[in-house]
Amino acid sequence: MSSVSCIKPRLTPREIVYFQALLPRFPLSTNDLNYYRNKVKGYEGECFFDNLLLKNFSTQGYLVPYLNFEQNNTSCQIDTLLITQQKIYLFEVKNFEGEHYIEGGNWCLRASNKTITNPVHQMQRAETLLRQLLKPLRLDIQIESYVVFVNPEFTLYHAPFDLPVILPTQLNRFMKTLSHQTSTLYNSHRKLAEFLLDNHLDDPESRRKVKYDYENLKKGAICSKCSSFDVVVGYHKTICDYCGHSQANEENLLEAIKAFKLLFPEKRVTINNINEWSNSEHSTKTIRRVLKNNFELVNLGRYSYYV
Numbered sequence: 118m119s120s121v122s123c124i125k126p127r128l129t130p131r132e133i134v135y136f137q138a139l140l141p142r143f144p145l146s147t148n149d150l151n152y153y154r155n156k157v158k159g160y161e162g163e164c165f166f167d168n169l170l171l172k173n174f175s176t177q178g179y180l181v182p183y184l185n186f187e188q189n190n191t192s193c194q195i196d197t198l199l200i201t202q203q204k205i206y207l208f209e210v211k212n213f214e215g216e217h218y219i220e221g222g223n224w225c226l227r228a229s230n231k232t233i234t235n236p237v238h239q240m241q242r243a244e245t246l247l248r249q250l251l252k253p254l255r256l257d258i259q260i261e262s263y264v265v266f267v268n269p270e271f272t273l274y275h276a277p278f279d280l281p282v283i284l285p286t287q288l289n290r291f292m293k294t295l296s297h298q299t300s301t302l303y304n305s306h307r308k309l310a311e312f313l314l315d316n317h318l319d320d321p322e323s324r325r326k327v328k329y330d331y332e333n334l335k336k337g338a339i340c341s342k343c344s345s346f347d348v349v350v351g352y353h354k355t356i357c358d359y360c361g362h363s364q365a366n367e368e369n370l371l372e373a374i375k376a377f378k379l380l381f382p383e384k385r386v387t388i389n390n391i392n393e394w395s396n397s398e399h400s401t402k403t404i405r406r407v408l409k410n411n412f413e414l415v416n417l418g419r420y421s422y423y424v
């Protein structure tokens with residue numbers, strides 16, 4: 118191994134997938150929409166930082182993008198970990214914009230003077246829980262933690278010099294320092310990475326529940342690229358009149374079924390229900406085939422459904 122390797126892919130958070138399924142079909146309130154946009158922004162910041170690490174860290178290392186574990190019945194999410202020979206770097210990645218200041222230990226947004234969750238406390242809490250998680254391994258490895266601000270539009274006033282943060286103007290230098298390190302990974306590092314993966318839990322369900330019901334959701338085939346309902350389902354392909362995106366019918370329908378399952382976990386996946394969900398735009402033949410090829414049939418005669 119000559120450079121940093123990602124031990125698992127960073128998946129789109131389930132909460133974002135949930136909102137993406139809902140968004141084209143239901144008018145979200147401004148609050149819900151802002152919440153969703155913040156989540157997307159945070160996720161984009163994390164992906165951006167992953168790429169920086171992968172590009173700059175040329176020696177041996179393991180990148181752990183997003184870790185979700187439980188310790189002492191407390192759930193803990195870590196944005197990014199980098200395992201090197203000497204150290205584990207823990208990064209709390211923030212894609213904040215605008216002017217912020219610290220006053221009396223509180224973090225505030227200058228435009229509104231509102232207090233925000235102290236990201237350093239968040240990071241320290243994660244570090245403590247990670248230390249406890251790793252204790253049984255008796256590793257001789259340091260943990261070094263930072264809050265990383267990746268957005269160039271972010272400014273922080275009154276920050277003490279010793280605050281464990283990396284500001285946008287310090288990001289390049291930090292990457293340079295990292296890239297000058299030499300690191301050789303051994304079996305113990307691989308075991309550590311495997312231990313973390315074993316302890317990683319599935320992404321939690323959406324924490325924010327939006328109130329909607331089946332009747333009020335718009336039904337029909339949608340474009341998987343721009344979410345427009347303005348699509349024509351042809352013999353083989355679904356083509357978007359709005360953006361021109363073309364997709365195999367099976368693929369388009371499979372995405373619609375996944376959205377149905379995500380938004381209505383209590384509803385049964387049947388040919389009739391999916392036909393209604395896609396507003397009869399996909400043929401029953403396609404629905405039958407996609408269900409058969411991608412899901413398991415629970416055969417109850419006329420009450421059969423797929424899981």
Ligand SMILES: [Zn+2]
Pocket residue numbers: 340341342343344345357358359360361362
């Ligand atoms: Zn489109």
